[in-house]
Amino acid sequence: MDFLINGIIAITWQQAVMWIVGALLIYLAIAKKLEPALLLPMGFGAILVNLPFSGAINQYNPALGKDVIGIVDWLFNEFIDVSEAMPLLLFIGIGAMIDFGPLLANPKLLFFGAAAQAGIFLTVILAVLLGFPLVDAASIGIIGAADGPTSILVSQILDSGYIGAIAVAAYSYMALVPIIQPAAIKMCTTKKERAIHMSYNPESVTKRTKIIFPIAVTIIAGLVAPASVSLVGMLMLGNLIRECGVLNTLSDTAQNVLANLITLLLGITIAASMRAESFVRLETLMIMGLGLVAFFLDTVVGVLFAKLLNVFLPEGKKINPMIGAAGISAFPMSSRVVQKMGLEADPTNHLLMHAVGANVSGQIASVVAGGIILSIVPLFI
């Protein structure tokens, strides 16, 4: 009768904590609707892999004298550990969803996307000061990219031991942008600044430009940061499929079936790195804190960059500093936050198109940042 209770008596308190974490993620997904596509499978996966002797992960069976492969470990080994395939394939779907039109019509917004990545690198410094080795600090800093696949990819390639915590932090804080960003924006702007009107004078954007753009971005980013080619390339491939006009069914498949399928599998696969022994430790709490700081710093630096530009701009051509905050990659939440706060400051102040342009530029800048981290950090190992 021992075989009936072996599992029960083998439960550890750390595993029980992970059940609670899993349940919390599921609650946030369902009740609060925070990134449900990712948090729900992650939460359920966290429970699956933290049951004693779970068949969902690899287990050595002494009676059979061999390892029995578990599906979650198999998915992780084949699609993340060996090839990083899942986050990269998801980028095709994400690229197919993005309309770069507002950015192409107002290309100076590219620089706001660039500035808003500063939180990544500042968080790397903070993580190092807290005692994390450089590789882990860089993996933690990339949470500030506000992009789940980039965070997973970078931490996996750098072989960080904290992929689970990093993934949970990245996706949770992306969903909490409507709470994090307003606080950061109000901290460094006045109501008068938030009420600055910006005229919208878009340049005309032809279909040809929209087709050449993803090709050009891939080449430029690839030449400057070769390690970013897989990230940027998959994103831009998806966008090219969308914009070419002759692959509508593929575009539709990429945006819906592919993206949903990969998202579903990615959530449960990441759970492989949420085992109690690697997740239930002080460092996980520190990573959650640093991830929040990364998002906060992204917003603050983006706003300060816009304010710095305003020093040199004449009256009537000032930039609303909140546009800098929209430069993070959390699309479309960040642009909606800026639009809403602009209307609160002045009901006639519509900033959406500027904010969307900055927001999509942040998507490019965040994957470039990931590629640059992958190019530079190994030089210091």
Add this chain to the structure above:
Amino acid sequence: MFKFIRNLICSGATSGATSGSTSGSAPATSAIIPALDILWKGMLGIFVVSALIFITVKILNKINSKK
């Protein structure tokens, strides 16, 4: 100057790249300069890429609007 500092660090530093645990103050001290190096190079790299893309888009908009 940064190359000199990096060479200094790489020749004498302990392996700060082992993952999975935080360490004491020695790795933090030896990793702060690489972290600062990563900061300025990373931001420079992103801005360089953004500038090149900006120029490209401006040219594309100009060429394609004339046609």
